[in-house]
Amino acid sequence: MKPFVYNSNPARIIFGTGTINHLPDEVKRLGIHRPLVLSTPEQSSHAAQIESLLKADGIEVAGQFNKATMHTPLDVTLEAMKFVTELNVDGLVAVGGGSTIGLGKAIALRTDLPQIVLPTTYAGSEMTPIIGQTENGVKTTQVTAKVLPEVVIYDVDFTYSLPVGLSATSGINAIAHSIEGLYAQNGNPVISLMAEEGIRALAKALPIIVENPIDKEARSDALYGAWLCGTVLGLVGMSVHHKLCHVLGGTFNLPHAETHTIVLPHALSYNAPNIPDVMKRIANALGQEDAIEGLNILLTKLKVKRALKDFGMEETGIDKAADLAVKNPYWNPRPLDRNGLREVIRRAWAGEPAM
Template sequence: MKPFVYSANPARVIFGTGTIAKLPEEVKRLGLSRPLVLSTPEQSGHATKVEELLKSAGISCVGQFNGATMHTPADVTEKALAVVQAGNVDGVISIGGGSTIGLGKAIALRTDLPQIVLPTTYAGSEMTPIIGQTENGVKTTQITPKVLPEVVIYDVDFTMTLPVGLSATSGINAIAHSVEALYAQNGNPVIDLMAAEGVRALATSLPKIVSNSSDPDARSDALYGAWLCGSCLGLVGMSLHHKLCHVLGGTFNLPHAETHTIVLPHAVAFNAPCIPDALANLAKALDNDDAVDGLNVLLSKLNVKKGLKEIGMPEDGIDKAADLAVKNQYWNPRPIEREGVRELIRRAWAGEPARADIQ
């Protein structure tokens, strides 16, 4: 056994069906008396349900801020902070996916307010000390324990109505966390187990959800897998895949989950020559003899878009993205060179099947 270091992130996780009923208890346990509920405009109905639940338990709620949006723009954060200050808010409750959770983290970064998160997608941001923010068209990331939520309540009921398309891309987004964890520079045997199990749970459940979106067992398994994958993201460093997705999303305002979905098999194919052990673990989790083929097959089963051009990236952005991706050096199992990265992006833009032959 090789020596390793394992550091767990502190978090209280409540998992199950109907677990939103635990929310008032958790609010009181944290000593909150004036929480603010965060959501996107589309999730305002969920936010209202949260607010009503708190009021029925005798907990005053400052109200809602429903302006969360993808990539956590700085101007949206400033608007939310104005509500926080005006309402003397003492904690935030984020209900939604990565956009809402990102806003909660941005508020916590600036105020140290405690967070309770109720995820409604499989993105996994709730389990990480990572925050990505966008300003003037540039997305930057930061790692700090200040943005870790204090409590995460996973309620399968809130994922039952998640649209099939978003379920698929959100699930692949989660799988991407575990995939890169399998070959992380600071990986360890515990993370390997969590990552492989997270991939297996999602790769098995997502096709079932596409066939029957109201399958409660598949929904539960997918949320379980997303928790494991998100935990991996929060415990080890990521590399080329996540770097590229942040560059592409922030530069071209591409949808987060769809970008991860399209890029993932190509990023794995790029790194393939340097990660034989990780590929073996990933192939087994995908129930395929070949990891890259396993990802291609899974995406085909899920009927997702496979080209960046389909989600709004212009062809003349390929070179710009390649330049940005290699601008600042970061660890990756294979050396980051512009020519190879550009070819990776080109294939992802065109929607070609991933192939482990990028020079």
Template sequence: MRPFVYTANPSRVIFGSGTINQLADEVKRLGLNKPLVLSTPEQTQHASSVEALLSSAGIISAGQFNNATMHTPLDVTERALALVKEKGADGVISIGGGSTIGLGKAIALRTDLPQIVIPTTYAGSEMTPIIGQTENGVKTTQSTPKVLPEVVIYDVDFTMSLPPMLSATSGVNAIAHAVEALYAQNGNPVIDLMAEEGIRALARSLPVIVDKPADPEARSDALYGAWLCATCLGLVGMSVHHKLCHVLGGTFNLPHADTHTIVLPHALAYNAPKVPDAMAKIARTLGTPDAVEGLNVLLTKLKVKRGLKEVGMPEDGIDKAADLAVKNPYWNPRPIERAGIREVIRRAWAGERAKADI
């Protein structure tokens, strides 16, 4: 067995159906008296439900901030911080997907306030010490334990209303975390097991959700898989797939989950020649002889968009994205070469079927 180092991130995870009812106990356990509730404008109703639940337990929140925004723009963070100060909030409760969780992390980074997170998608930010922030159209990331939530409450009930297409892309976003974990520079056997199980759970549940969105077993399976994949992302490094998605999302303001979904098979195709063991494991979890083709088949089943041009990226942005992607690259098993990276982006922009011939 290869030598390895395994370090687990500290976190408290509560998983199940109806687990939101444990929120007040967790607030009290952390010694919070006036938490601020965060959400996007679309999930204000969920934020109000959280406030009502706290109120019934005698906890008065510091109010709501409902303007969490994709890619965590700095100006939104500054407005939320002003409200934290004005209301004297002593913690944050983030209910939503990556946009809301990212805002909670941005607040924690600057204030050290404790976080309780209630994910409503499969994106996985809640399990990682990674934060991405956007300023002047440029998205940067950093990793620090300061942004790790203290408590994560996975309540399957909050994912039941997640639209089928968003469920699909959010789930593939989670799969991307596990795929890159399988060839991460600091990977280890424990992460490999979690990554394989996470991919397997999502690959079997997402097609069911697309056809039968209210299937409780599939929803539970998908959230379980998403937790495993997110845990992988939180414990090992990222490679070219995540670098590309950070560049594309931050530069062109593309939807996060769609971008991950479109780029994943092409990024894997780029790395395929250098990671035969990871390719074999991914293929096995997908039940196919070839990992790249297995992803192609899965995305076809999910009926998701396959081209960046479909989600708002201009064709004349391909070269700009390639230039940014090779600047300060993340570690990658295959050397980052501009010509190859440009071809990955071009194929992803055009919506071509991924092939490991780059």
């Protein structure tokens, strides 16, 4: 076995169905007296449910802030910060996906307030020390333990309402974390176990969810897989797939989970010649002979869109993205080659199957 370093992030995880009922005790355990509940406008009913639960337990909720927005725009964070100061907030409860969790992290970055997070997608932000923020259309990313939530409550009940299309793409977003975790330069055997199990759980659950979004076991398996994949994302470095998605999302304003879904088989195919053992592990986790074919089969079952052009990216963007993808070099199992990456982006743009 190769030598390795294993780090873990401090977090308390509560997983199950109906686990929301642990929230009042967790708020008290952290010594929070005036929590602010965060959500998007679309999930204000989830925020209201949480506020009622806390109030029923005698906790004085400072208020709700329901304006979380994708990519954590600075103006929204500053507006939320006004609430935090004016309402004497001493802790945060975020209910939602990466957008809401991002807002909680942005507030924690500025205040060090404790955070309790109830994730409702499979994106995994709750498990990472990563915060992306957008100012004047430019997204910058920082890594700091300050933004890690103290407590994560995974409650399967909050995921039944995640629309089928987003369930599928968010699940593939999670699988992408584990795939890149399996070949991370700073990977280790424990992370690889988590990654393989995360892929296996999601690959089994997602096709069932697409047919029946309220299947209890599949929703539970998917959330479990998302936790594992998020843990992988939080602990080891990502490579060309995540870099490409960051470039494409940021430059062409493409949706996060859908972009990951389209790019993943192509990015993996680019790395495949340099990672034969990992390809076998991925295939095994997908329950197929071949990893790329396994991903193609899974994406077909999930009925997801396969072309970036379907999301409004122009053909002229292919060269721009290829230039940006090699601009700031980073570690990848296969050296970065502009022509090879241009072909990855072109195929993803056109929606051709990965080979």
